[in-house]
Amino acid sequence: MAQAVLSPLALALADTAAWLAPRVSDPAAAEVFLRDLVATSLAAGPLRDLLTALDTPGGYNRRLRQHMERAGLTGDLRAGLDDLAGRAPPR
Numbered sequence: 253m254a255q256a257v258l259s260p261l262a263l264a265l266a267d268t269a270a271w272l273a274p275r276v277s278d279p280a281a282a283e284v285f286l287r288d289l290v291a292t293s294l295a296a297g298p299l300r301d302l303l304t305a306l307d308t309p310g311g312y313n314r315r316l317r318q319h320m321e322r323a324g325l326t327g328d329l330r331a332g333l334d335d336l337a338g339r340a341p342p343r
Contacts, residue, residue, distance in 0.1 A: 253336045257329070265290060 269286050273279035293302055306313035 253333060256333070256336055260329075 265286050266283075269283035272282040272286070276282055296302065306317075308314055
């Protein structure tokens with residue numbers, strides 16, 4: 253069930269690439285940049301270490317993460333996973 257997190261993460265990245273594209277000189281490179289950024293960051297080591305490294309006071313990563321947490325991201329994610337865990341997979 254935990255693998256279900258991939259689709260929401262891919263959607264968040266696709267939405268971010270669409271937001272970024274008109275703001276850069278090479279719109280086609282926006283998605284490539286984000287995919288490379290995320291892939292290399294995730295492959296570098298444990299997630300908690302990455303979160304610590306990205307938790308710069310006043311930094312973009314921290315500010316957006318805090319905004320998303322206030323908006324309910326963490327609770328909604330866990331509720332969705334709990335919902336999946338309580339249901340039998342479709343046949």
